[in-house]
Amino acid sequence: MAAFQGFPHVLETQQFTRKWLEEKLFPLAREKRLSVQARYEDIPTLLRGKGMATLFYEPSTRTRLSFETAMHRLGGWVVSTENASEFSSAVKGETLEDTIRVLNGYRPAVIVLRHPEEGAAKRAARISEAAIINAGDGTGQHPTQALLDIFTIQEEIGRIDNISVALVGDLVLGRTVHSLVYLLGKFINVRLFLVSPPNLRMRSDIKEYLAQHDISFTEHTDLRTVASQVDVIYQTRTQTERGSSLAKAQPEDIFCMVDAQILNLMHPHSIIMHPLPRNEEISPEVDKNPRAAYFRQAQNGLYVRMALLQMILG
Amino acid sequence: MAAFQGFPHVLETQQFTRKWLEEKLFPLAREKRLSVQARYEDIPTLLRGKGMATLFYEPSTRTRLSFETAMHRLGGWVVSTENASEFSSAVKGETLEDTIRVLNGYRPAVIVLRHPEEGAAKRAARISEAAIINAGDGTGQHPTQALLDIFTIQEEIGRIDNISVALVGDLVLGRTVHSLVYLLGKFINVRLFLVSPPNLRMRSDIKEYLAQHDISFTEHTDLRTVASQVDVIYQTRTQTERGSSLAKAQPEDIFCMVDAQILNLMHPHSIIMHPLPRNEEISPEVDKNPRAAYFRQAQNGLYVRMALLQMILG
Amino acid sequence: MAAFQGFPHVLETQQFTRKWLEEKLFPLAREKRLSVQARYEDIPTLLRGKGMATLFYEPSTRTRLSFETAMHRLGGWVVSTENASEFSSAVKGETLEDTIRVLNGYRPAVIVLRHPEEGAAKRAARISEAAIINAGDGTGQHPTQALLDIFTIQEEIGRIDNISVALVGDLVLGRTVHSLVYLLGKFINVRLFLVSPPNLRMRSDIKEYLAQHDISFTEHTDLRTVASQVDVIYQTRTQTERGSSLAKAQPEDIFCMVDAQILNLMHPHSIIMHPLPRNEEISPEVDKNPRAAYFRQAQNGLYVRMALLQMILG
Numbered sequence: 020m021a022a023f024q025g026f027p028h029v030l031e032t033q034q035f036t037r038k039w040l041e042e043k044l045f046p047l048a049r050e051k052r053l054s055v056q057a058r059y060e061d062i063p064t065l066l067r068g069k070g071m072a073t074l075f076y077e078p079s080t081r082t083r084l085s086f087e088t089a090m091h092r093l094g095g096w097v098v099s100t101e102n103a104s105e106f107s108s109a110v111k112g113e114t115l116e117d118t119i120r121v122l123n124g125y126r127p128a129v130i131v132l133r134h135p136e137e138g139a140a141k142r143a144a145r146i147s148e149a150a151i152i153n154a155g156d157g158t159g160q161h162p163t164q165a166l167l168d169i170f171t172i173q174e175e176i177g178r179i180d181n182i183s184v185a186l187v188g189d190l191v192l193g194r195t196v197h198s199l200v201y202l203l204g205k206f207i208n209v210r211l212f213l214v215s216p217p218n219l220r221m222r223s224d225i226k227e228y229l230a231q232h233d234i235s236f237t238e239h240t241d242l243r244t245v246a247s248q249v250d251v252i253y254q255t256r257t258q259t260e261r262g263s264s265l266a267k268a269q270p271e272d273i274f275c276m277v278d279a280q281i282l283n284l285m286h287p288h289s290i291i292m293h294p295l296p297r298n299e300e301i302s303p304e305v306d307k308n309p310r311a312a313y314f315r316q317a318q319n320g321l322y323v324r325m326a327l328l329q330m331i332l333g
Numbered sequence: 334m335a336a337f338q339g340f341p342h343v344l345e346t347q348q349f350t351r352k353w354l355e356e357k358l359f360p361l362a363r364e365k366r367l368s369v370q371a372r373y374e375d376i377p378t379l380l381r382g383k384g385m386a387t388l389f390y391e392p393s394t395r396t397r398l399s400f401e402t403a404m405h406r407l408g409g410w411v412v413s414t415e416n417a418s419e420f421s422s423a424v425k426g427e428t429l430e431d432t433i434r435v436l437n438g439y440r441p442a443v444i445v446l447r448h449p450e451e452g453a454a455k456r457a458a459r460i461s462e463a464a465i466i467n468a469g470d471g472t473g474q475h476p477t478q479a480l481l482d483i484f485t486i487q488e489e490i491g492r493i494d495n496i497s498v499a500l501v502g503d504l505v506l507g508r509t510v511h512s513l514v515y516l517l518g519k520f521i522n523v524r525l526f527l528v529s530p531p532n533l534r535m536r537s538d539i540k541e542y543l544a545q546h547d548i549s550f551t552e553h554t555d556l557r558t559v560a561s562q563v564d565v566i567y568q569t570r571t572q573t574e575r576g577s578s579l580a581k582a583q584p585e586d587i588f589c590m591v592d593a594q595i596l597n598l599m600h601p602h603s604i605i606m607h608p609l610p611r612n613e614e615i616s617p618e619v620d621k622n623p624r625a626a627y628f629r630q631a632q633n634g635l636y637v638r639m640a641l642l643q644m645i646l647g
Numbered sequence: 648m649a650a651f652q653g654f655p656h657v658l659e660t661q662q663f664t665r666k667w668l669e670e671k672l673f674p675l676a677r678e679k680r681l682s683v684q685a686r687y688e689d690i691p692t693l694l695r696g697k698g699m700a701t702l703f704y705e706p707s708t709r710t711r712l713s714f715e716t717a718m719h720r721l722g723g724w725v726v727s728t729e730n731a732s733e734f735s736s737a738v739k740g741e742t743l744e745d746t747i748r749v750l751n752g753y754r755p756a757v758i759v760l761r762h763p764e765e766g767a768a769k770r771a772a773r774i775s776e777a778a779i780i781n782a783g784d785g786t787g788q789h790p791t792q793a794l795l796d797i798f799t800i801q802e803e804i805g806r807i808d809n810i811s812v813a814l815v816g817d818l819v820l821g822r823t824v825h826s827l828v829y830l831l832g833k834f835i836n837v838r839l840f841l842v843s844p845p846n847l848r849m850r851s852d853i854k855e856y857l858a859q860h861d862i863s864f865t866e867h868t869d870l871r872t873v874a875s876q877v878d879v880i881y882q883t884r885t886q887t888e889r890g891s892s893l894a895k896a897q898p899e900d901i902f903c904m905v906d907a908q909i910l911n912l913m914h915p916h917s918i919i920m921h922p923l924p925r926n927e928e929i930s931p932e933v934d935k936n937p938r939a940a941y942f943r944q945a946q947n948g949l950y951v952r953m954a955l956l957q958m959i960l961g
Contacts, residue, residue, distance in 0.1 A: 113924030124946030296427030318438030610741030632752030
């Protein structure tokens, strides 16, 4: 993929092509899954001697540990900052650019960056010799999440063309959903059902993107009216204070949770996804159903990140 | 040991048998001590390619570093969370079970868990494919501490049967003491002296356990009346606010500190133990006396944890 | 060097001789630079099986990551504490000495210590079998910073004898500046210009040291009157609240910032250094000028620390 030639940063989902997804990422992620599941005591050597620096200005244990595990499994080394904003020289007033320049002096092969400001990863990439991987930049993107999402759809449903997806919950702020939509736009005949309370509707710029990319969509407030028509229910993470507006008593025509009644409405082959962590928006009674794909989805994060690291550093 | 067959979690001291302690753990811990002390630059390969995730919801630098060092010394890799409760998705309202499920997706060989709630390790073990090691769960247990304690008694005194142990200080809350008592109950003719201020006496359920397991015990408030009769003084960690009630001026018949006068009363072959960290309950003047075993005890933690990891992962 | 024989701690710049700098440290640091820059995927084995524990009671991401990267690049393993004072047993009232004793029980080859109290590293060294490296102790020293500073002067200017250095900014508190001055005192005919606002002048004990070691110095308040006469402008880090007194409007004869007009005054062969992080005391417009050496200086920290670790542990 062109984006990886000479400028190997992973910044936003727009940089990936369908061809690259299908011919490069998916096969390599499958290969990684096989090697991890078959013999996880395998001696890792692929990235031996290469380093990763994780620079997290916001807490995200799962994303950080997923990247660090991927690096260890390929044989590289890791230096880590769990809370850069509180404990680093950020408290002394240093700019992100200076921090990235100094980190580059230690010559890691890759810097994994989580930052509260949209565009932070691009700013870092502009001056970094080490590959920058955007692990979430504010209300911007979280491209590796979208890659593991699309890989999960491919593996669970068997195709991405001609699918129907319900995006459910807080659609106004959901960084994850926005990144995923950009990827879905690269496939054919994808139909979206946007299900949210009226106050949490999808941003209009995303809806314009959908219209331009020939993705048909309709807006809804009640998941029960939609559940039987979709291949994927993608339930979104809701902030505690916002999530309560999903979980609490609502007018009769507003329903945005996944529970047993939703399971009963869904096709046997359909799946439920969630970027995790979840609060009350998926009921625990759903967990044991084989259509609950969200923990397999998290696991796919490891394989996708191993594949990415191998492609850009190997 | 049965507990390690098919379900290799380390959750509570009750799961260990005397036979396993004497025939498996102690010999392997001794072997690890020899290899560490003789040639610590030895190239580690035993657990190469296997991973440990440390998940600490409470601060415990010493326990965390002890486990992580043990893993590195056996050649494995480590991903680490120093303060899961503040910096992880716990702030986003995720349950322990979800966190454990996601971590399992990264396929570490072992998860070391410290959590403020009693029973947390068992809850984690119920759903984890990776081995769970309980590194302390609230007022529950801290089994690896008890294992290193009992190993220290064996190595320092040369036996565990027929010994007299003074448990001193805050006996009502001391998780460490409770875990140790369960292990001592597996040996013959152990005599306990329970020494504490009246308000910090041993919990009645533990005393019932002692009675049932044929461990004789007596209760005291003055360590000076007991010190000459014991092989081991096991001084406990006291919380700052509670510790002050030990250290400050007390009625004449209450004395629960270890200082030079206590040393003078003790047998030449006896030892002083402490799980550390300590505050004022052991006077620094005691440190240089060869009977002060508490730093050797901490060191034994490394060997015992290396042995445990090798047994359950090797 | 004598200081490294039998007592391999790195505590203060006074322990290094000019001979050791020129014949040991500088050549090995250059060798490390070559190996890192030429083939950073090289398989590291020099310190395989040896461990580093980083114990930071104050935040310093850059120093910690620099040391940890150096250790990984030599093949060793690392256990890390990002904020020992908040998350460790320090909150339970443990002394530094006890923490060091317990850490020693895990037998790391080296402990890298950052602590808020002057003299902490010496206290640790008194009882530690593992090599202690002082990574900053309060208003005391930060010797590895001074070593990378002096190495940078050698590499950028080509000599240390017969140079003129302007030390600029907050000279009263600057730990970095004090450590550097001790090293400069080992060379011949070094001339210092001490440039600061009147309220931030160099401490009198340091000025006495300069007088005793035959380093000529003059005091100034305006960098513009000095810039054309020096080989090195060493701008210091200023605390946010103190830095504002440098950056804000000042009387006409007080000027302690580096900006484009200062660049215009400087010799073509001169350089600008800074220990980083910086606030407003160096204007970003200076960054692209080849005389801005501060990011190369930070990078030298990696090579100097790799060289140090190899010398004391290899």
